[in-house]
Amino acid sequence: MYVCLCQGVTDGQIREAIYEGCCSYRDVRQALGVGTQCGKCASQAKQVTRETLAKL
Template sequence: MSKVCLCRGITEEQIVEAVKNGATSFEEVKEATGAGAGGCRGGRCKGKIEIIIEENK
């Protein structure tokens, strides 16, 4: 699986898992996985995370 959040090394698989477990927003995925909580504060990954949420909710 490819890395989605490069700062924190979070994979698409981990984000899909968080969505399956009920996360419905960037903030909730961040809380669940740490994705988006790295040095760029989601600048590089927020858009990708939101697409993954849309595709898996």
């Protein structure tokens, strides 16, 4: 499912980025560009990040 339409980032890509070493929303944003345009996806992207980190 797409979380960020502006950058075409899916929840799967966010998870993958975390498995590959991102350990905060800031890291995810830097790695994938999620939330760097309109910003509408930020809260959902943060939630996916939080949920994924909580399961590690």
